[in-house]
Amino acid sequence: MTFKKIGMVVLAAVLAAGVFGCKKKDEAKEGAPAASGNTIKIGFLGALTGDVAMFGGPSLQGMKMAAEEINAAGGVLGKKIEIAEADNRGDKQEGASITQKFISRDKVVAIIGDPTTGITKVAAPIAQKAGVVLLSGGSTGPGVVENGDFIYRDTLLDSVAIPACIGYFANTLKFRNVAVITSDNNDYSVGLSQTFRDAAKSVPEIKIVADEKVKDGDKDFSAQITNIKGKNPDVIFFSGYYTEGALIMKEARKQGMKAVMFGGDGLFSPKFIELGGPAVEGSMVALGFSPEQGSPETTKFVADFKKKYNEVPGVFAAQAYDSMLLLADAMKRANSTDPKVFKNELAKTKNFKGASGTITIRANREPIKSPLSLLMVKDGKFVLKSTVAVKME
Numbered sequence: 001m002t003f004k005k006i007g008m009v010v011l012a013a014v015l016a017a018g019v020f021g022c023k024k025k026d027e028a029k030e031g032a033p034a035a036s037g038n039t040i041k042i043g044f045l046g047a048l049t050g051d052v053a054m055f056g057g058p059s060l061q062g063m064k065m066a067a068e069e070i071n072a073a074g075g076v077l078g079k080k081i082e083i084a085e086a087d088n089r090g091d092k093q094e095g096a097s098i099t100q101k102f103i104s105r106d107k108v109v110a111i112i113g114d115p116t117t118g119i120t121k122v123a124a125p126i127a128q129k130a131g132v133v134l135l136s137g138g139s140t141g142p143g144v145v146e147n148g149d150f151i152y153r154d155t156l157l158d159s160v161a162i163p164a165c166i167g168y169f170a171n172t173l174k175f176r177n178v179a180v181i182t183s184d185n186n187d188y189s190v191g192l193s194q195t196f197r198d199a200a201k202s203v204p205e206i207k208i209v210a211d212e213k214v215k216d217g218d219k220d221f222s223a224q225i226t227n228i229k230g231k232n233p234d235v236i237f238f239s240g241y242y243t244e245g246a247l248i249m250k251e252a253r254k255q256g257m258k259a260v261m262f263g264g265d266g267l268f269s270p271k272f273i274e275l276g277g278p279a280v281e282g283s284m285v286a287l288g289f290s291p292e293q294g295s296p297e298t299t300k301f302v303a304d305f306k307k308k309y310n311e312v313p314g315v316f317a318a319q320a321y322d323s324m325l326l327l328a329d330a331m332k333r334a335n336s337t338d339p340k341v342f343k344n345e346l347a348k349t350k351n352f353k354g355a356s357g358t359i360t361i362r363a364n365r366e367p368i369k370s371p372l373s374l375l376m377v378k379d380g381k382f383v384l385k386s387t388v389a390v391k392m393e
Contacts, residue, residue: 037079038078038079038080039079039080039081039082040075040076040079040080040081040082040109040331040337041082041083041084041106041107041108041109042063042067042081042082042083042084042108042109042110042111042112042324042327043083043084043085043098043099043102043106043108043110043111043112043113044059044060044063044083044084044085044086044111044112044113045088045095045098045099045102045111045112045113045114045119045120045123045134046059046060046087046088046113046114046115046138047087047088047089047090047114047115047116048060048087048089049087049089050089050090050091051090051216051241051243052090052115052116052241053090054242054269054270054271055115055116055138055269055316056087056088056090056113056114056115056316058313058314058316058317058320059112059113059115059137059138059316059317059319059320060083060085060320061305061309061313061317061320062137062305062313062316062317062318062319062320062321062322062323062324063083063112063320063321063323063324064083065304065305065308065317065321066320066321066322066323066324066325066328067081067082067083067324069304070324070325070328076328076331076332076337077331077332077335077336077337079337081324081328084102084106084108086098086101086102088114088119090116090119091119092118092119092122095114095119095122095123096122096123096126099111099122099123099126099127100126102132103126103127103130103132108132109132109133109337109338109339109342110132110133110134110135110327110339111123111127111132111133111134111135112135112136112137112320112323112324112327113134113136113137113138113320114136114138114139115136115137115138115139115316115320116138116139116188117139117140117141117143117144117187117188117191118186118187118188120134120136120138120139120144120153121139121143121144121147121187124144124145124147124148124151125147125148127147127150127151128147128148128149128150128151131150131339131340132150132339133150133151133152133327133339133342133343133346134150134151134152135152135153135154135323135326135327135346136152136153136154136155136323137153137154137155137316137319137320137322137323138153138155138265138315138316138319138320139153139155139188140155140156140157140158140161140188140192140264140265141158141187141188141190141191141192141195142159142191142195143187143191145364145365145366149343149347149365150339150343151365152343152346152347152361152365152367153365153366153367154319154322154323154326154354154356154359154361154367154369155265155288155319155367155369156286156287156288156289156357156367156369156372156390157366157367158191158192158195158264159195160368160369160372160390161264161286161287161288161372162192162195162196162199162264162286163199163202164286164372164388164390165262165286165372165374165388166196166199166200166203166206167203168374168386168388169206169235169262170203170205170206171205172386175206175234175235176205176206176207176234177207177209177231177232177233177234177235178196178200178206178207178208178209178233178234178235178236178237179208179209179210179211179212179228179231179233179235179236179237179259180193180196180197180208180210180211180212180237180239181212181213181214181224181228181236181237181238181239181240181248182211182212182213182214182239182240183213183214183215183216183239183240183241183244184213184214184215185215185216186215186216186240186241188239188240188241188264188266189216189239189240189241189266190239191239192239192263192264192266193237193239196237196239197211209231209232209233210227210228210231210233212224212227212228214240214244214248216240216241216244217244218244218247219247220251221244221247221248221251222251222255224248225248225251225252225254225255225257226255228252228257229252229255229256229257233259234259234260235259235260235261235262236248236249236252236257236259236260236261236262237261237262237263238261238262238263238267239263239264239266240263240266241266241267242266242267242268242269242271242272242275243271243275245261245263245266245267245272245276245280245283246271246272246273246274246275246276246279246280247275247276248261249261249276249279249280249283250276250277250279252279253278253279260282260283260284261280261282261283261284262283262284262285262286263283263284263285263286264285264286265285265286265287265288265315265316267283267285268285268287268314268315268375268382269314272377273377273380273381273382280377281377281378281379281380282376282377282378283376283377284374284375284376284377284385285374285375285382286372286373286374287315287372287373287374287375288315288319288356288357288369288372288373289314289315289318289319289355289356289357289373290373290375290384290387291312291313291314292373292383292384293357293371293373293384293387295353295357297353297354297355298318298355298356298357300355301313301318301321301355302355305317313355315356318354318355318356319356321354321355321356322352322354322355322356322359325352325354326346326349326352326354326359327342327346329345329349329352330342330343330345330346330349331345333345333348346361347361347363347365348361349361351392356369357369357370357371358370358392360392368390368391368392369390370389370390370391370392371387371388371389371390372387372388372389372390373386373387373388374386374387374388
């Protein structure tokens with residue numbers, strides 16, 4: 001081989017090493033969670049079909065509206081927000097798979113969701129291990145933020161809402177006897193029922209006279225209502241979702257019971273009224289949002305949402321909308337799209353004026369929100385019955 005040929009071979013080897021070296025460097029960059037290029041990818045985790053689609057669909061609407069507003073105003077640090085979305089169908093295994101896909105394939109820096117506690121608890125350790133922020137705009141039960149310092153939520157917690165409602169029931173509505181019904185294959189329901197039992201201990205006027213169990217997907221509740229009927233409760237506290245809640249109330253009315261139903265945001269869906277009809281009149285839900293709560297931020301959000309989607313927004317749309325704004329605000333304050341950096345600013349959020357209320361993130365990454373809205377079904381619609389102020393920390 002001549003010196004000329006040797007030189008050419010060496011040069012080719014050097015160039016090849018440089019090319020492959022750059023490729024490896026780029027691949028490493030692509031694997032990092034920080035945003036790259038001109039976009040910031042944020043994942044939507046929720047159901048668009050199935051039994052809990054009434055939570056996921058509005059959540060995605062709220063996220064999209066917030067992203068469009070942010071992008072129209074110039075984006076975040078010169079980058080546009082892009083939403084990665086998929087339908088987990090309310091299935092925990094699918095929720096875990098989608099969370100992993102968002103992280104490994106879509107390279108999201110944050111995930112908003114899931115609206116349900118059960119799937120959030122499955123997704124949280126995956127996000128935590130990957131160093132990606134997960135902010136749930138719906139889960140209210142225990143066992144979520146405990147997964148680590150990348151896990152947050154912006155919803156009104158059961159531990160705040162239920163004690164406030166019990167006091168209102170006892171002192172204002174003069175309710176005394178409560179029957180508790182729990183869906184024992186539903187993490188959200190199990191946690192919410194226990195929160196209610198714990199809170200009731202501090203209100204001597206309230207007595208739990210029955211404690212029944214059902215399962216998500218059940219259709220026949222005649223045995224449980226028969227057991228409850230003889231205890232003559234003022235309220236049926238059902239901690240599960242709207243489908244079973246509506247059927248429980250239809251059975252209660254069939255057996256001649258006059259008690260009203262009370263529950264958390266799992267009951268808040270037009271489907272609850274559609275399925276239950278007259279049987280759910282008078283039912284109440286505790287929420288971290290009402291379109292009638294009257295703040296400037298709420299009023300603007302409701303008007304914009306109605307203009308865009310031709311419907312009145314509910315709690316899941318409002319909280320997912322706020323989740324997107326909270327993430328954008330944290331990135332701007334951190335001057336970074338790296339979740340390892342902006343999570344620290346998210347943790348410092350104080351008195352953020354959102355569509356769903358005023359939000360402060362506490363030291364445990366849990367929110368404190370005000371006001372609490374107690375909605376009641378009246379004439380086939382959810383209407384605001386009372387607004388309860390929550391002490392901000």
